[in-house]
Amino acid sequence: MAPSVLGLGVASGLGAYSGVASAVVGGTLAVLLGGVPTQITAPTGVLVVVLGPVVRAYGPLGTLNVGLLAGLLLVAASLIGAGRGMRYVPVTLIQGFFVGGALLITLRQINLILGSPGRRTGPVVLATVKAVTAFATHPHWYAVAVASTTLTVRMLESRLRLPGFLTAAAVATATALTQRLHLPLHHIGYGIRGLPRPSSAFLQTAWIVPLLPSAALLALVVAMESLRVVVSAQPSAAENQHSEDKELFGQGVANLTVPFFAGVAAAGSATRTAVNTRAGATSRLSALASCATLALLSFTAAPLIAQIPRVALSGVVIATMLRSINVSTLRSIARADRGQAVIVAVTAASPLVFNFAIAITAGSVLAITLGLRSVARTARVKRLSPYRESEFLDSLPVRRIPGTMPAEGRIARYSFHGPLLFATADRLLRPVSQTAAPAVILDLTGLTTIDVTGLAALRSTVHALAVRGTHVALRGVRAEHIAALRSAGLLDSTRATAQQTEDAAHTAAHAVAK
Template sequence: MSHIGSSGARLRTAARDSRSVHSAQKDLGAVRRSLRRDVRAGALAAVSMLPSVLGLGVASGLGAASAVISAVLGGAIAALLGGVPLQVTAPTGVLVAVLAPVTRTYGPAGSLTVGLLAGFLLIIASLIGASRVVRHMPVSVIQGFTIGGVLVIVLRQLTVILGPSGRHGGPVAFTAARALTAFMAHPHWHTVIVASVTMTVRLVDRRSPLPGLVTAVTIAAVTVLTLRLHLALHHIGYGTGGVPLPSVRFLEASSVPALMPSAALLALLVTLESLRAVISTQPINAADQRLEDRELFGQGAANLTAPLFGGIAATGSAARTAVNVRAGATSRVASLAGCSTLALISLTAAPLIAQIPRVALSGVVIATMVRSIDVKALRTLARVDRSQTVVVAVTAATPLVFNFAIALAAGSTLAASLALRQIARTAHVEPVPAPGRPVFFESLPVRWNLSAGLPEEQTDRFSLEGALFFATADRLLHPVRRSPARLIILDMSRVTSVDATALMALRAVVDAFARRGTHVLLRGVGPDYTKAMRAVGLANEARASKYPVADTGGTEARPPVGPPGPRKAADGCPVQDRQAPGFRRR
């Protein structure tokens, strides 16, 4: 018997070992498949952003090689040390809009110094947990600032296309006007044609199965064609001296105080851009400050290192990260593969890159900047609060005459003034009326049957009181984000005012919970805010559900009791016999 028992034990051990080997082989196969998918996604993302990286490097005044160094070295460091595994870090148009004036005033050394100082500031901000400060920035100011950067870069690239040399002083609006006047006096249409071709291809390239590949092929074809036709075009040039060595010879202590405001503005822009990517890729975990601070640390380390090798400032980009995700990226390997692909292309194709016409990349930069405008967010702002469009317009127009620091200050001051005015208008005295009809809203697209009920431990209730606007939205919604419940009830009967930034933040929370399968029920929404909530697409009225809400507290729902007849909602009004979004029939 003992012999039989020992044989059975050996058989069971062998079976477990066999299952372990099979599981290990399965895991190894999954890793290999994931590795291939990540490498392919990184290569596609690299090809997609290569034309814009080259163009932005030229637009910054430091050259295309400087932008490639930043995308390769800074992107790899941010991918290893950052908090978002799928983040793609590279130069962006808004950063170049800040760096280009610095380059014209202080030379390339000034831009490298600004990037180095911004890296220091980002690391300090990550260590002291300052990432939540940027959440208080109004959406209207951020959108206006983005549009202002787009206008500045577009006008400067138009100056390059239209002007003989593209070098004029003064505000960018006046420079573009002088370039247009000179062009009308002595037109040279070949530059306009080349820029228009690359710009058009870049605009429609986003809809292709391999975004960026068509643009890269078009630029190569245009380069070869212009060389064969011997057109008088300025080429971007490209250093082929191999791998650069680190150096701090560009740093001058005497220029640091004058460059510190630009470095602080650059650090703020990097924070805004990178945290937007955090929210877009990981909406549920976006409330984790440790994740945000780690991402800032990675961006700071990238900007601290890239200038030492001659690279300009870089930041995480929500648009490029989205391309990486759509390509199938699953880990940091994709970002590292993208950096390796960029390095390989820049080394092997350096002679061809050096012959690219500058106006061809100007068309790519114009299309890239135009695509960065969030039209959907602008429409939402206009529907929710038309006064916010004034903030957007002022913030966007100021850089055309002044600088970005003044634009940021002007937009923030105007947004704060409008918010305070809205809060002041809510202070009034009137007789207390009898309890009115309760208004209930439900989140979409979760389909939930409230009549089924939930255990008390799976339901969380929150009461919002006071003004819900850009300065309080993050603090008031923070405990809501951390709720693990399956049903969340928000009582908004004591909310005195709401602005567009708060509504969009609330919409982001509701959408994140919907993707997780959590239902959000808004109670006590005043009639003054109903139109704004519908405009932002936050909720639909729940009166037309099969089982109307019967509890005025908004916590439960029960089917109608009694003989069949017309159904009535909680306020006694008849309800149409139709299925409302967000509820399913039993």
């Protein structure tokens, strides 16, 4: 874990030390207070990407302040029980978000390897194109060779599930060769031998309001990162129903604390936690041991760490980001539903051109739209056989041209199934409004929900039929729909729950007509 933590600390703009402080302090607090005993908490690539605009606008101090605010928001969310609500976030949105983050930080690390670490303004894709063009004109293969070596070792290590010491050894070897060959590569400049005393000098109260949107986004990302493990490990266990909120609380306290030690924001890592679990971890001791080992190695080897080439860590970060993409899940989503695959693609591509706020908004709007479209397709209305048997009927208070109730063979019956919403109202009620039968019974037994638009459309259809002289009656009104129908003037309160036979329905229709 150490090389990736160092690399993400450097990528955050706060330096390698910030990554170690975050993993040691934040990881310890999160595992002690969180809901998953084997959860490994540390900086993650997607957090670094979210913090990028804050670093550019406010500098390192802004990063610490936004992390503190995000911690406060996470603690508040845990206290109001918002953790369990994360179960309802679409999987496609989460997958797209993390794929986009992985691709974004990968492209930025590629730019650094190719010698374009400067300003990060504009779409990262265009910056990558410029970096590739500049490299083709003036190539420097030693940087690419160092990054490629550490990337390959890290990928093989993850693929073969080998111990993380191989990556550390590869980084150390690259560092030694760089010094021996005097290659002109930038070093990370670590140089701190231990945790400093906590300090609040970074606090800037004037930044609270302008940093709140970024803090809210950061808190959301931390929640999505950390709760993926909870939801996958405990999908339905009743005894663990509070694990999500407990995990949010632990992550909130961790992010509240690490800024005082100059640490970057942290989150639970599904990948690192999975490695920890595969290694046989069953308790909090494993995560605590991981934090202690990282602290010991990082602080005792500070002089060596200071000489690590940045591109060596860039290769490790790229491999970590690529390995975090769950290809099998993406394939299953693509095979199951093309529309859901589009959500993943749009959410993943948006950060490469715009930013994460737009990515979440675009993905959410698309997910809601496709969800409503899917629900709308399930709604249907069916014309049944002539009304012959006795039923439970609720008569509607509608006006009609005086006349007599038609014979039972001329009563049209329509059965509704699914929701009556703005997206389904026209399609479901059109055949009802076009009926030529002198009497209509609307069977609402299968009606799951009704919104204001559906209610207005139903009222309009009923009154249009009444004006034509058509008797209208409802059957099977659910208790939860009575108030809405009554408020729209569609339900006769005196007959809302009356048990009426076919003959009684005829009598009620005559009474309403008068």
